[in-house]
Amino acid sequence: MAIAPQWEAALQAVQSPPAQRRPGRPRATGHPTDRYEAKRKAILDAAARLFTLRGYEATSVRDISREAGISQATLYHYTGSKPEILAAIHNLMADELLPRMNGILQSDLSPERKLAEYMRAEMELIERHPTYTAAMRHKRWLLPGAAQEMREKRDEADRILDAILQEGIDKGVFHPFNVKFARLAIMGMSNYIGTWFSPVGPSTIPEIADGFARILLQGLLSASPHR
Template identity: 30%
Template sequence: MTATNFEANRARVIGIAADLFAQNGYHGTGMAELGQAAGLGRGALYHYIGSKEAVLYAISKEQVDKMNSYAEELLDQELDAEELLRQMARGLLRNIAEHRAEWAVFFREYTALTGEGRDHVVAARERYESYWRRALDSGRRAGVLRPTPRLLVKGILGMLNYTYLWFEPAGGLTPDEVADMFLDALIEGIRA
């Protein structure tokens, strides 16, 4: 089996696990249930994922890592603060719309991680929050945004993150339109 086949099969199993964990919870989903849904015996299942916690780690970290990479790319573009915030919000909502199950698992279940796995996920989440703080600080330095309390980043991200509960991609609004509505309200509230 080539590395490409292994990775494709592993990604398929992790995707199935994300759906099951989102529906039934991490603790409410057994390995036998995951193996049955993936069409794999116990040995093959463990070959692809290692352990149930390893799957939770992969689900929890992948999307946060993607968002960190996206934020880093945006920060390198030296966009003005408002455009930077808008692009960060749009990217996050697009990702949530495309990966609702993974985000549901992340928000509800990452605390079940232990040791280094939990530390890595928490550090990745904190790094993402720091990029939002940098975007807000750049607006303050440019004189276009008022100084904002540090807690505001958590509020902004909470507003955006909770769309995983209700946003329907087939609904009347696109992720970009929802992000723009939220950002318009936010920016008007903190404009200098």
């Protein structure tokens, strides 16, 4: 699977030659949990790069271990099988995004500002993790349990957006509309950005999110919004 040209620079920035393993036990530094998570994240980074460049099917566990500069036994210790690695990539993205989305919903911001911040949160996640975003397109390879977990997390994100939109309707800021249709349109705008956004382009993610929100709100604001 080819990565979009505009993301090639970002991919090259995170792509590095496999580290050379040295004999002997390395000196322990830092908190054990921190070291464990750092190693695990490095494996996920390597897998996401390969899933993006080669595709999920064409990437083997051996390929991932070589990219990460570790043995296959070490890889299995930290991340498990290839389907488990794919599930971990999905979980990392969802677990990073959902707390921020919940914070936006629970904030004192106006409904229109919440909408802009929701879109910004999703777009910034895509900007931070372009290879993870691309790797998530292989979700059909998730095992049933992992696929169900991802559906539940996606449903939670949908419920948050629905609540923001419904709050705007209830407060008279948005005119009545089909919340599901609006959510699908908004998610399409946010998710599609990964196919065209350039990290070196003229507009930043916050600027794009605000611009998208303004376009939406011109059709969502009531004639006499109550703020």
